[in-house]
Amino acid sequence: xxxxxxxxxxxxxxxxxxxxxVAQTLKTVKERGSLSCGVSQGLPGFSTPDDxxxxxxxxxxxxxxxxxxxxxxxxxxxxxxxxxxxxxxxLQSGEIDVLSRNTTWTLSRDTSLGVNFTGVTYxxxxxxLIRKSLKVNSALELNGASxxxxxxxxxxxxxxxYFNGNHMKYELIAFGTADETVKAYESGRCDVFTxxxxxxxxxxxxxxAPGDHAVLPEVISKEPLGPLVRHGDxxxxxxxxxxxxxxxxxxxxxxxxxxVDEMAKSSKPxxxxxxxxxxxxxxxxxxxxxxxxxxxxxxxxYGESFDRNVGAGSNLGISxxxxxxxxxxxxxxxxxxx
Amino acid sequence: xxxxxxxxxxxxxxxxxRILCGRAGWTGLVLQIVFAxxxxxxxxxxxxxxxxNLQNQRVASGFGFLSQTAGFGVSQSLIPYSESDTYARVFLxxxxxxxxxAAVGIVFATLIGFAVGVGRLSRNWLVAxxxxxxxxxxxxxxxxxxxxxxxxxxLGALPGPRQSISLFGEIFISNRGLVIPRxxxxxxxxxxxxxxxxxxxxxxxLRAYARRKLFREGQxxxxxPYVLALLIGLPLFVVLAFGTPFSIEVPQLKGFNxxxxxxxxxxxxxxxLALSTYTAAFIAENxxxxxxxxxxxxxxxxxxxxxxxxxxxxLIVVPQAMRVILPPLTNQYLNLTKNSSLAxxxxxxxxxxxxxxxxxSQTGQAIEIIAITMGVYLLISILTSVAxxxxxxxxxxxxxx
Numbered sequence: 001x002x003x004x005x006x007x008x009x010x011x012x013x014x015x016x017x018x019x020x021x022v023a024q025t026l027k028t029v030k031e032r033g034s035l036s037c038g039v040s041q042g043l044p045g046f047s048t049p050d051d052x053x054x055x056x057x058x059x060x061x062x063x064x065x066x067x068x069x070x071x072x073x074x075x076x077x078x079x080x081x082x083x084x085x086x087x088x089x090x091l092q093s094g095e096i097d098v099l100s101r102n103t104t105w106t107l108s109r110d111t112s113l114g115v116n117f118t119g120v121t122y123x124x125x126x127x128x129l130i131r132k133s134l135k136v137n138s139a140l141e142l143n144g145a146s147x148x149x150x151x152x153x154x155x156x157x158x159x160x161x162y163f164n165g166n167h168m169k170y171e172l173i174a175f176g177t178a179d180e181t182v183k184a185y186e187s188g189r190c191d192v193f194t195x196x197x198x199x200x201x202x203x204x205x206x207x208x209a210p211g212d213h214a215v216l217p218e219v220i221s222k223e224p225l226g227p228l229v230r231h232g233d234x235x236x237x238x239x240x241x242x243x244x245x246x247x248x249x250x251x252x253x254x255x256x257x258x259x260v261d262e263m264a265k266s267s268k269p270x271x272x273x274x275x276x277x278x279x280x281x282x283x284x285x286x287x288x289x290x291x292x293x294x295x296x297x298x299x300x301x302y303g304e305s306f307d308r309n310v311g312a313g314s315n316l317g318i319s320x321x322x323x324x325x326x327x328x329x330x331x332x333x334x335x336x337x338x
Numbered sequence: 339x340x341x342x343x344x345x346x347x348x349x350x351x352x353x354x355x356r357i358l359c360g361r362a363g364w365t366g367l368v369l370q371i372v373f374a375x376x377x378x379x380x381x382x383x384x385x386x387x388x389x390x391n392l393q394n395q396r397v398a399s400g401f402g403f404l405s406q407t408a409g410f411g412v413s414q415s416l417i418p419y420s421e422s423d424t425y426a427r428v429f430l431x432x433x434x435x436x437x438x439x440a441a442v443g444i445v446f447a448t449l450i451g452f453a454v455g456v457g458r459l460s461r462n463w464l465v466a467x468x469x470x471x472x473x474x475x476x477x478x479x480x481x482x483x484x485x486x487x488x489x490x491x492x493l494g495a496l497p498g499p500r501q502s503i504s505l506f507g508e509i510f511i512s513n514r515g516l517v518i519p520r521x522x523x524x525x526x527x528x529x530x531x532x533x534x535x536x537x538x539x540x541x542x543x544l545r546a547y548a549r550r551k552l553f554r555e556g557q558x559x560x561x562x563p564y565v566l567a568l569l570i571g572l573p574l575f576v577v578l579a580f581g582t583p584f585s586i587e588v589p590q591l592k593g594f595n596x597x598x599x600x601x602x603x604x605x606x607x608x609x610x611l612a613l614s615t616y617t618a619a620f621i622a623e624n625x626x627x628x629x630x631x632x633x634x635x636x637x638x639x640x641x642x643x644x645x646x647x648x649x650x651x652x653l654i655v656v657p658q659a660m661r662v663i664l665p666p667l668t669n670q671y672l673n674l675t676k677n678s679s680l681a682x683x684x685x686x687x688x689x690x691x692x693x694x695x696x697x698x699s700q701t702g703q704a705i706e707i708i709a710i711t712m713g714v715y716l717l718i719s720i721l722t723s724v725a726x727x728x729x730x731x732x733x734x735x736x737x738x739x
Contacts, residue, residue, distance in 0.1 A: 085699035092397055092702070113702035114397030134594075144594045146514060151682070151691065152699030156410040160421040171595070172411035173605065173685040174696060180683055187494030188513045189604065191594050231395045 025097050025229070025236035026070065026286055034076045037063035038096035041081040041177060044202045045310040045318075046102045046122075055079045058121055058309040059100040061299040062227050065243050066098060068298035069291045083177050085152025088113050091230055098240050100227040102196065104154045109228075118241035120226045122310075123322040123331060125219035126158050127197040129204060132214050134191060139218035143168040148190035150174070150181045155194055158221040182206060196223045201316050235286055242285060246292045248334035249274060250301035252325055257300040260293055274337045281337060292337070302332065388705060403701045404429070410696060412687045414603050425697050432689035433714060439609050439688065440675040440718075446614035447674060448667075451621025456651065458626050469622065476619035482680055484616055489608035489684040496604075499595050508588050514595055516602040521584040526576070530583035533576040541565045605686035609678065617674045624666045628659035660733045668726040672719045679715075689714060 029035050039047035039059055047057040055063075055077075064074035080096050091099045092114050102124075103109075105117040128139050128147075136142065139162070149155050151174040163170045173190060175181040182203055185193040193203070197215060204210045227244065229237050250256075253271060255263045264275040272278035276289030283289060299305050306323060307313040324330025392399045404426040411421055415431045416438060457469035476484070494513060497503065502512030510517040541564075548559040577583065589599025632655050640650030679690035694711040698704060 085695050088699065088702050089704045092395060092704070108700075109702075111396075112398035114392070114395035142594075144592065144597075146595065148685075151696045156696065157421075157700075160409055160411050164421065170411065171413050173413045173603075174410075174687070174691070175685040176682040176691070176695065180685070183490060184494075184685060187490055188498050189494060231397075 025233045026239065029070055029097055033071065034078050035063060035067045035070065035098070036078045036080060036096045037066075038080045038082045038087055038090050038099040038101055039063070040101050041083060041179070043102060043178065043199060044205060045198065045314060045316045046202070047079070047081075047100070049079075056309065058305055059102060059227070061305040061309065062100045062121060062244060062247075063098065065247060065295045065299045066240060068294040069243050069246075069287055070239065072288075072294055074298035083152065084150050085176070087152075088115065091115055091228065094230070097236070098227055098229050102199065102225045103228060104196075104223045105226055105228075106154060114231045115228045116231060116237050117226050117228045118237060119244045119334075120224040120332075121244060122198060122225045124196040124198050124223040124225050126155055126194060126221040126223055127200055127219055128216040129185070129193040129195075129200040129213055130191060130216060132212055136216070139216045139220065140166060140168075142170070142192060144170070145191040146171045146173065146189065147192045147194055148173055148175065148181050148185045149194050150178050151176060153195070154221070154223065155196070159194055162220040178203070196225070198225075198310065198316075198318060201318060202310075205315055239285055239287065242337070243295060244302075245334035246274070246295050246337065247299070247302040247305065248325070248332055249337050250292065250296050251303040252327070252334070255292075255296055255301055257296060257304060260296045264290075264293060270336075270338070392705075398701070398703060399706065401706060403697075403703055403706075406701070408697070408700075410700075412692055413685070414606060414687055425693075425701070428697055429689070429693050429710070432687060432692040435687055435692075436675075436678055436681075436689040437718070439606060439613070439678050439681070439686070442610045443613035443617065443674050443678065444671050446610065447617035447621055447670070450614060450618035451670075452625050454618060454622035455625025456629070458622065459629055473619045473622050476615055477623075481612065481616050481677055482683060485609060485612040485680055485684060488612045489604065493604040493608050499591060502591075508586075510589060510591075510596060510599075513604060514601070515604045516607065517589040517596045517599045518602075519589065520587045520598065520600045522587050523584045524582065526580035527583040529576050529580050530573060533573045537568045537572040541568050544568075603686075605681070605684050608684055609681050609686050609688075613674050613677060616677075617670050620670050620673075621667060624663050624670065625659070627666075628661075628663035629655055631662045632658045657733070658737060661730075661737060664726060664730045664733060668723055668730075671722050671726065675718055675722065676715060 037060075039055065039057075042048045043057070045057055047055060047059040049055050060079070063077045063079070067077045068074040080090065082090050082096075082099075082101060087099055087101055087103065088109070090096050099115075100121075102122070103117075104124075105120065109115065110117050128142065130136055142163075147159055147170055149159060149172060156172065156174060159170065159172055173184065175184060178199075181193065184190060186207060193200070195203070197219065200215050204213050204215070207213060227240055229240050250260075253263075253274065255271070255275070260275070263271055264277055266272065266275075269278070273281060274292050276282050276291065276293065280289060282291035285291065288294075300308070303320075303325075306320065310316045310318045311320065320328075320330060322331050324332065326333040389399070405424050407422055408425050408428045409421050412419055412428070412431055414435060416434050417431060419427060419431050454469045454472055457465045458473065460466045460469070496511060496513040499510075499512045499514045502510040502514075502517075504510050508519050544561050544564060548561045551557050551559055587598045589596040589601075591597075629651075636654055636658065637650055640654040641647070645653065678688055681688040682691040682695055685691070689711060694707055698707045701707070
């Protein structure tokens with residue numbers, strides 16, 4: 001029943017006023033000395049605590065990068081695990097400063113929820129995980145299937161669109177948390193587990209016999225996942241947005257965790273601007289000149305973080321695909337730092 | 339009545355003062371007004387502040403979302419529902435699901451609770467110990483744990499639909515739930531139902547007549563052959579005259595699941611089972627306490643009249659015990675209804691899950707939705723207490739007669 005208290009607390013917080021926290025997030029974070037970052041309740045590759053209780057993952061790296069840029073210490077992050085249905089309320093109420101929790105960017109969320117999406121950390125799409133023993137090779141063969149889904153996600157509505165669009169029947173059973181959903185799928189309550197494909201790969205690793213389950217080829221939706229902040233604080237919006245852009249630009253310019261100090265000595269103008277040896281771009285954001293150096297030292301560039309958490313260097317082994325840089329065949333593209 | 343002299347009505351001012359000031363006099367009244375004003379002001383501040391904050395963040399507010407399209411599927415709905423319906427419809431679907439599971443839970447909790455409560459006092463050693471063990475085991479384990487136990491360990495362990503357990507080839511039990519044949523009504527159903535109602539009413543009237551005869555004239559009438567003839571004969575006559583009232587649709591395995599028939603989803607079964615067994619343990623204790631509150635002499639008196647043990651319990655002890663049992667029984671009914679919101683853990687689409695869960699996260703309108711949900715639970719609880727209060731008054735009146 002934890003979520004009841006979260007929601008109740010949030011309603012009270014909204015009602016009793018968090019007005020000061022709204023406008024000056026940067027100041028609040030600096031005074032507090034730590035960043036409060038909303039993450040998932042445990043999704044390997046994106047945000048999950050390891051056996052020592054340290055949070056790791058692509059979404060976690062974004063939090064650490066922000067902490068590095070703002071507080072000069074990637075460890076000064078308080079991670080707040082949130083279920084899909086509690087995440088927006090936690091952000092609206094000021095319980096967290098930024099939500100970095102594999103959250104899909106949609107118009108209605110960007111407007112009526114009172115939040116701003118800052119960019120895309122991972123281009124994803126929704127798919128289906130199914131037992132190999134059912135011998136289903138396509139999502140179009142799923143007529144009449146029982147489908148497990150986590151409540152509070154875009155996945156619930158996508159399933160409805162896909163099945164109705166293809167004149168198929170289905171039974172949707174929605175659970176409160178990811179763990180409950182997985183348990184129900186494992187117990188055989190559902191034929192299919194649906195979620196963003198990256199999550200399906202991540203969850204498959206958690207199952208007792210990962211080899212017995214397969215992800216169907218169909219991708220039924222666009223799920224651009226990214227960090228988001230509250231409406232009403234443009235400076236903080238800029239900081240979060242450009243932290244992610246800095247990671248992507250660093251990869252594009254070949255700046256890595258190892259070579260960042262050497263690159264800072266480079267005479268190339270774009271490197272000098274980005275790494276703060278020329279101009280005052282960091283200060284324009286309300287940060288220091290070496291903000292990008294701090295970020296890259298803390299978590300590496302976007303490609304390094306991707307490989308370490310979800311890519312070739314991780315258990316998940318997901319290929320870059322759409323998340324490759326724009327000049328290498330993908331669509332990851334960040335505006336220039338200048 | 340009319341001969342009794344009436345007291346002069348109190349002056350209005352004195353009456354008001356008595357109601358409002360108690361013993362403290364006018365200062366007390368002033369304090370109470372100040373206190374009430376303070377609460378109203380606090381409420382207003384909360385409301386105004388929330389509104390200002392929401393506008394600052396440009397979060398949508400108001401109740402317009404209720405007419406927007408929901409766009410998500412719900413696994414159990416007793417009223418027609420599709421994804422193109424509105425959030426208001428989702429609210430209704432969730433409300434009906436909550437009411438159904440609460441009603442079923444209350445009926446079974448009461449039956450099990452009374453049986454176990456009486457069982458604890460049984461002279462049979464084994465029955466008394468089993469009942470005692472049941473109460474101690476069930477009421478000391480967390481409810482959420484029991485719900486998950488029923489759902490994952492018991493129902494989840496059932497075979498899949500393709501290997502489902504079949505009873506007579508018509509009822510199927512699997513981890514997709516219980517599938518039973520569905521009656522499809524024909525035109526003659528109305529006549530059939532009317533016949534049943536008429537038969538039941540006639541049987542009841544006959545019973546009332548027999549009782550009156552027994553109490554007034556001391557004549558015992560044998561009525562059961564007539565009752566049986568009424569209850570079976572009348573509907574049978576209608577079936578012969580108008581044809582069968584409905585046909586049976588037997589469920590058949592098609593693809594992933596069963597087509598046709600009526601299906602009870604396992605989420606409902608698990609939740610209803612957990613709620614009724616859990617609450618029954620508490621009701622059993624209330625029943626035991628109630629029965630023990632009746633002086634032992636009543637039992638002896640009943641038996642000395644030649645009534646059997648069971649008849650003494652039923653006719654003498656339980657009616658008196660009801661006076662003690664009812665108030666805590668109401669509490670248990672309210673608890674059960676509110677506890678049904680744990681449904682979200684196993685994906686049963688109750689009010690809390692589909693409205694304060696999915697709808698809330700899709701629209702982000704926490705304040706409105708939580709307010710509506712709280713209001714609804716409050717209303718259900720108040721209606722339950724009022725109903726139980728009325729029943730309690732009847733019990734008390736019949737005892738003091």
